[in-house]
Amino acid sequence: MKKLILVSLLFASFFAKAQNTVANFKLETDKIFDKLIKIRRTIHANPELAGKEKQTQETIKKYLLDLGLEVKTDIYGYGIVGILKGAKKGKSIAWRADMDALPNDFPDNVDFKSTIKGVQHGCGHDVHVAIALGIAEVLAKHKKTLEGTVYFIFQPEEEPFTGAKNMVANKLFAKINPTEIYGLHITPMSIGQIMVKPNELFAYQKGIKIAFKNTLPKETLAALTSKIGSTLTRTINNSKPWELQQILDPAVGLASPNTIFKDYFLVDENHVINYTRNDTTFLVIDVYETDKNKLANIIPAIKKVIESEGLAAQLLALTSPKENPTIDNNPELTTAAIEILEKNYGKGTVTVDYGQVPFSNDDFSYFQQKVRGVYFFLGGSNFEKGMIAMIHAPNFMVDEESIRIGVQRFATLLFERAKK
Numbered sequence: 001m002k003k004l005i006l007v008s009l010l011f012a013s014f015f016a017k018a019q020n021t022v023a024n025f026k027l028e029t030d031k032i033f034d035k036l037i038k039i040r041r042t043i044h045a046n047p048e049l050a051g052k053e054k055q056t057q058e059t060i061k062k063y064l065l066d067l068g069l070e071v072k073t074d075i076y077g078y079g080i081v082g083i084l085k086g087a088k089k090g091k092s093i094a095w096r097a098d099m100d101a102l103p104n105d106f107p108d109n110v111d112f113k114s115t116i117k118g119v120q121h122g123c124g125h126d127v128h129v130a131i132a133l134g135i136a137e138v139l140a141k142h143k144k145t146l147e148g149t150v151y152f153i154f155q156p157e158e159e160p161f162t163g164a165k166n167m168v169a170n171k172l173f174a175k176i177n178p179t180e181i182y183g184l185h186i187t188p189m190s191i192g193q194i195m196v197k198p199n200e201l202f203a204y205q206k207g208i209k210i211a212f213k214n215t216l217p218k219e220t221l222a223a224l225t226s227k228i229g230s231t232l233t234r235t236i237n238n239s240k241p242w243e244l245q246q247i248l249d250p251a252v253g254l255a256s257p258n259t260i261f262k263d264y265f266l267v268d269e270n271h272v273i274n275y276t277r278n279d280t281t282f283l284v285i286d287v288y289e290t291d292k293n294k295l296a297n298i299i300p301a302i303k304k305v306i307e308s309e310g311l312a313a314q315l316l317a318l319t320s321p322k323e324n325p326t327i328d329n330n331p332e333l334t335t336a337a338i339e340i341l342e343k344n345y346g347k348g349t350v351t352v353d354y355g356q357v358p359f360s361n362d363d364f365s366y367f368q369q370k371v372r373g374v375y376f377f378l379g380g381s382n383f384e385k386g387m388i389a390m391i392h393a394p395n396f397m398v399d400e401e402s403i404r405i406g407v408q409r410f411a412t413l414l415f416e417r418a419k420k
Helices: 002-045 054-066 125-140 163-169 218-232 244-248 292-308 331-345 364-368 401-417
Strands: 070-072 080-085 088-098 147-155 180-190 194-196 204-213 265-267 273-277 280-289 315-322 350-352 373-381
Touching: 002 054, 002 125, 002 331, 002 401, 054 070, 054 080, 054 125, 054 147, 080 125, 088 125, 088 364, 088 401, 125 147, 125 180, 125 401, 147 163, 163 364, 180 244, 180 364, 180 401, 194 331, 204 292, 218 265, 218 280, 218 292, 280 292, 292 315, 331 350, 331 373, 331 401, 364 373, 373 401
Parallel strands: 088 147, 088 180, 180 373, 194 350
Antiparallel strands: 070 080, 080 147, 194 373, 204 280, 204 315, 265 280, 273 280
16 A cells, blocks of 8 residues: 555656646746747848858857857758757757758748848748757756757758758768657648658659650650659549648548548659750659559559650650658657657647658658657648748748747657656
């Protein structure tokens, strides 16, 4: 009986400490929220393209140094790493945020719109930076109770899919040695909604390049592209997973076990390149496949379509010069992360993802090849206010309350995961 009472008291004490930590994290986040909004808006108004993130790096560096963190800039390009060492022994873990903006001039209906013509934060990386800085500040204020070391990786050049790969090649993980890595991306889901799943979050992307003898009419190339799509496209019950607005549909979207965003093969007919050089015609298309075991079948299948169209004699080469890795969440860490978030913020805090998103990806996957990790989707839309966080789209807009939620939730996650 005494042992039972002792166990009950220990459990009650542990639960009380956990709840107290969450309450403190909420309070600390509320205190710095306005500052984080200011930082985000400053970065949004002064966007920098991949490889040119100098001012963004300086803003991040000053913030981290003011928190008392050790800072490294000899990483790659304008990358920067903040190092927060807890007062107690624990694990080494990392959080990643991307920094670069997009080359576009879409409508941006905010008071703090881009001051740089043709450059814009239309993918939410400014929000990602603000969330990472907020997590760093909240955890820095709890340094005495923080176990282990947390590395905050601010990555340049995500949009061209080169930054993470080059940071790894430049021996990032020889300079820091985390055993786990985490990151997120703003999505058009409702504000604050967190979604995750083990294994692949996105479809596998392959870039296909076809070379033909002589000059082929554009009409012939268009017909071939259409034929490849109509012949090889594979979907569930003739659904249309290329219609991304269906991602949020409660019946067939990502959150539904009956999602149409699984088990498909698509040809992206909206992004086709064709050109002629030295009497050779080139056709470049992107295709998306959810099953990695079927990737090897793509080239032979396309060759058969070319032959069926009577173009075999014209074919010079059929290659796949681009094949980016896709996000692949570690199942064990994903389960542990969901448990921590729901233990501290209630059941339903995390929405299960049942599908794989087409036409998108993140080079965070290169980090996951070296360190096991988890990548989350974070909702940024406020439909009542007309804010739709559809990335790479006109009038992309994020409800900044998602920053508050991101900081609270993921500061808790890192605090708990860093424990020995």
